[in-house]
Amino acid sequence: xxxxFSIGQRTALGFALMVALVLVASSTGLFYTRSVEDTINATRxxxxxxxxxxxLQISWLAVVATVDNxxxxxxxxxxxxxxxxxxxAFNRQLDALQAGAPDxxxxxxxxxxxLLADLQALGAELTGLVNELTTVSQExxxxxxxxxxxxxxxxxxxxxxxxxxxxxxxxRAGVQDRVDESVRTQNANRTYWIVTAVLxxxxxxxxxxxxxxxxxxxxxxxxxxxxxxxxxxxSRRAEVTSQDEIGExxxxxxxxxxxxxxxFELLEDRVNARTHDLxxxxxxxxxxxxxxxxxxxxxxxxxxxxxxxxxxASFVFLLRDNxxxxxxxxxxxxxxxxxxxxxxxxxLDADPSIxxxxxxxxxxxxxxxxxxxxxxxxxxxxxxxxxxxAVPMLLGERLIGVFSVQSTxxxxxxxxxxxxxxxxxxxxxxxxxxxxxxxxxxxxxLIAEQASQVKSQFLANMSxxxxxxxNAIINFTGFVADGILGPVNDDQLDSLNKVINSSNHLxxxxxxxxxxxxxxxxxxxxxxxxxxxxxxxxxxLSTAKGLVKDKPIEIVTDIEDNLPxxxxxxxxxxxxxxxxxxxxxxxxxEGRITIxxxxxxxxxxxxxxxxxxxxxxDQQHLVFETFRQAKHELQETPGTGLGMPITKxxxxxxxxxxxxxxxxxxxxxxxxxxxxxxxxxxxEVEETAEITA
Amino acid sequence: xxxxxxxxxxxxxxxxxREVMHVLASRVIGADITLLDDNSNFMDKVRELPAVxxxxxxxxxxxxxxxxxxxxxxxxxxxxxxxxxxxMTASVMATDVQALRAAGFNGLIGKPILRQVFxxxxxxxxTGESVWFVS
Numbered sequence: 010x011x012x013x014f015s016i017g018q019r020t021a022l023g024f025a026l027m028v029a030l031v032l033v034a035s036s037t038g039l040f041y042t043r044s045v046e047d048t049i050n051a052t053r054x055x056x057x058x059x060x061x062x063x064x065l066q067i068s069w070l071a072v073v074a075t076v077d078n079x080x081x082x083x084x085x086x087x088x089x090x091x092x093x094x095x096x097x098a099f100n101r102q103l104d105a106l107q108a109g110a111p112d113x114x115x116x117x118x119x120x121x122x123x124l125l126a127d128l129q130a131l132g133a134e135l136t137g138l139v140n141e142l143t144t145v146s147q148e149x150x151x152x153x154x155x156x157x158x159x160x161x162x163x164x165x166x167x168x169x170x171x172x173x174x175x176x177x178x179x180x181r182a183g184v185q186d187r188v189d190e191s192v193r194t195q196n197a198n199r200t201y202w203i204v205t206a207v208l209x210x211x212x213x214x215x216x217x218x219x220x221x222x223x224x225x226x227x228x229x230x231x232x233x234x235x236x237x238x239x240x241x242x243x244s245r246r247a248e249v250t251s252q253d254e255i256g257e258x259x260x261x262x263x264x265x266x267x268x269x270x271x272x273f274e275l276l277e278d279r280v281n282a283r284t285h286d287l288x289x290x291x292x293x294x295x296x297x298x299x300x301x302x303x304x305x306x307x308x309x310x311x312x313x314x315x316x317x318x319x320x321x322a323s324f325v326f327l328l329r330d331n332x333x334x335x336x337x338x339x340x341x342x343x344x345x346x347x348x349x350x351x352x353x354x355x356x357l358d359a360d361p362s363i364x365x366x367x368x369x370x371x372x373x374x375x376x377x378x379x380x381x382x383x384x385x386x387x388x389x390x391x392x393x394x395x396x397x398x399a400v401p402m403l404l405g406e407r408l409i410g411v412f413s414v415q416s417t418x419x420x421x422x423x424x425x426x427x428x429x430x431x432x433x434x435x436x437x438x439x440x441x442x443x444x445x446x447x448x449x450x451x452x453x454x455l456i457a458e459q460a461s462q463v464k465s466q467f468l469a470n471m472s473x474x475x476x477x478x479x480n481a482i483i484n485f486t487g488f489v490a491d492g493i494l495g496p497v498n499d500d501q502l503d504s505l506n507k508v509i510n511s512s513n514h515l516x517x518x519x520x521x522x523x524x525x526x527x528x529x530x531x532x533x534x535x536x537x538x539x540x541x542x543x544x545x546x547x548x549x550l551s552t553a554k555g556l557v558k559d560k561p562i563e564i565v566t567d568i569e570d571n572l573p574x575x576x577x578x579x580x581x582x583x584x585x586x587x588x589x590x591x592x593x594x595x596x597x598x599e600g601r602i603t604i605x606x607x608x609x610x611x612x613x614x615x616x617x618x619x620x621x622x623x624x625x626x627d628q629q630h631l632v633f634e635t636f637r638q639a640k641h642e643l644q645e646t647p648g649t650g651l652g653m654p655i656t657k658x659x660x661x662x663x664x665x666x667x668x669x670x671x672x673x674x675x676x677x678x679x680x681x682x683x684x685x686x687x688x689x690x691x692x693e694v695e696e697t698a699e700i701t702a
Numbered sequence: 703x704x705x706x707x708x709x710x711x712x713x714x715x716x717x718x719x720r721e722v723m724h725v726l727a728s729r730v731i732g733a734d735i736t737l738l739d740d741n742s743n744f745m746d747k748v749r750e751l752p753a754v755x756x757x758x759x760x761x762x763x764x765x766x767x768x769x770x771x772x773x774x775x776x777x778x779x780x781x782x783x784x785x786x787x788x789x790m791t792a793s794v795m796a797t798d799v800q801a802l803r804a805a806g807f808n809g810l811i812g813k814p815i816l817r818q819v820f821x822x823x824x825x826x827x828x829t830g831e832s833v834w835f836v837s
Contacts, residue, residue: 465795472794472795473791473792476794476812476814477719477792477813479813480718480814481718481721482814483814483816483817484722484725484726484814484815484817485722487817493729512814516814523795534796
């Protein structure tokens with residue numbers, strides 16, 4: 010249902026309708042009241058007139074009674090006066106009756122006018138008769154008077170009575186008619202009034218309902234819409250089409266919602282743009298953290314910047330020698346080709362130059378329209394540049410260079426862009442510094458690597474150059490000692506054996522130094538193969554007995570049968586065991602050495618304990634340090650001082666653990682734990698039986 | 703020289719090393735050993751040998767040919783294609799050993815040679831075992 014009226018108009022209309030209804034109802038009521046009044050008046054008039062008739066009759070009777078009295082008393086003089094009075098009274102009553110029948114408005118007595126005229130005539134006759142009677146009485150003609158009284162007067166009385174009866178009847182009938190008519194009118198009025206009242210009620214209710222609905226329904230719709238909008242559905246519109254105040258409100262509301270949505274969309278666009286910016290920044294950051302080659306990095310950053318921000322060109326200048334901004338990377342929309350070749354480095358004091366200005370002031374420089382700018386330097390290779398932004402790349406206080414971007418659009422660079430590009434510039438500065446540091450570190454690493462290679466090569470050469478003469482020394486001494494070249498006496502043999510032992514010691518020293526060097530430069534290589542520990546321990550035992558020789562040392566074993574085969578470097582594992590045992594033999598003048606091995610939790614526990622001299626507490630921390638064997642012991646206990654550090658390195662290369670417990674004077678226990686399956690190492694399976702002297 | 707005598711060839715430019723091997727082979731083991739100090743015209747000299755050796759020991763750091771080149775020359779000769787060729791060198795770093803294996807040597811005995819161990823190693827070599835021994 011559509012209304013073409015405003016709420017004000019509608020309310021006014023409703024009010025007017027109500028007033029009209031009230032007026033109709035009131036006038037109907039007034040009518041009703043008036044008709045009731047008419048009835049009352051008619052009745053009262055009728056009563057008055059009937060009273061007048063009665064009064065007239067009484068007056069008549071009074072006249073007749075006076076006449077009778079006069080005739081009876083025959084005192085004319087006295088009675089004449091009374092009679093005149095009574096007559097006058099009668100005539101007054103008659104006049105009054107006449108007066109009750111007004112000419113105007115068809116009054117009650119209209120139809121009784123002939124009767125009244127008759128009464129008037131009758132009154133005149135009465136007056137005449139009374140006068141005649143009076144005259145006759147005064148003349149003493151009583152008989153005549155008596156006759157007049159009983160004939161004419163009686164006749165008059167009869168006529169009077171007839172008239173009065175007729176009049177009374179007429180009056181009653183008239184009153185009755187009037188009352189009936191009035192009652193009919195009242196009935197009609199009442200019906201009309203009831204109908205009007207009901208109609209007024211119905212119309213009032215309907216109009217009120219419609220008016221209320223026409224106001225509340227759009228409001229309800231509006232409320233629903235506001236709730237939907239509050240819930241985030243900005244596409245919703247208030248469907249209020251009425252042209253009243255609510256319609257206006259709805260239109261205002263809708264346009265407000267439109268503005269809100271536009272604002273939201275604008276905001277969303279800005280958020281999207283910002284997200285895009287940040288994604289680009291993040292991507293550049295990622296590049297920065299992953300690319301350590303600075304030229305590659307800067308090339309990627311400039312290309313990414315141009316592509317991501319839809320720019321004309323992007324450059325990175327690095328400050329060199331504190332006076333020149335060297336352009337090291339550049340990208341434009343068509344690629345980097347040619348750009349780098351045709352652009353020049355910019356002196357720090359160049360003017361005009363946006364880049365140099367940004368570098369000197371250490372503040373970003375924005376030129377929104379290069380054609381209006383005096384600080385922009387026109388570049389032939391970039392004819393379409395309209396706006397330019399140069400951001401200094403700072404690392405704390407240190408100027409690294411300048412990051413510059415150009416666009417073919419005027420006013421391209423907003424505050425947001427400035428912020429993002431400033432962040433980018435900072436990141437590039439950090440990346441440049443990182444790359445420098447990386448290059449320095451890489452350089453240092455290369456130098457160190459070269460140094461360690463030189464060291465290894467030196468040691469390899471040294472090994473070769475020492476082993477070759479040792480070959481002659483050991484063997485020729487051995488040939489002599491063995492008597493191959495002729496008989497030797499005991500003194501000679503003793504000396505020869507000392508040469509042989511010293512030579513063997515020198516050989517172990519060479520081997521240890523080579524191993525240690527490999528460990529130090531991280532080049533120790535394990536030849537991983539299956540190692541049968543029971544076999545290794547058996548061979549160790551025979552070696553141990555050889556080491557003990559004449560020393561009063563008892564060798565005790567506590568070795569589990571069926572130890573598992575482990576993965577490891579057979580030669581190194583043998584060396585671990587041998588070093589532990591030879592160490593024990595070395596520091597045990599007499600007593601007992603216990604060699605134990607057991608398998609638990611996928612680990613092999615190897616233990617060598619002695620009852621030797623032990624290690625004083627103040628020297629225990631030196632055990633695994635190279636060349637730190639106590640010097641005073643060197644005479645009695647020849648060793649390179651490298652055995653335990655090398656053993657530790659071998660154990661750890663197998664992902665194992667080594668430690669010891671020692672008490673000076675009581676002995677030492679070395680513990681080694683090796684995993685059954687150590688980490689795989691490079692190397693091929695060695696098939697040979699290798700023996701280390 | 704009997705037919706059953708083990709025939710060895712040892713090529714080394716170091717005189718002391720050659721002499722050690724000579725004493726060891728002839729006096730300790732009783733083998734028939736031929737010593738070569740100069741490997742110019744190497745293959746000619748090898749072919750001039752009265753008999754094909756059972757085992758050939760090659761030094762590695764030599765001139766004009768190093769051990770690898772000699773090995774290559776021998777392997778390209780049908781007679782020595784399957785011969786037992788053992789490196790005898792003082793260069794015994796792990797990388798050297800790997801290179802020798804890769805090149806196709808049948809084994810290694812590092813210098814210094816241990817006179818007590820050598821006879822056993824030679825026996826192993828002669829029975830076809832692979833021997834990579836570093837003292």
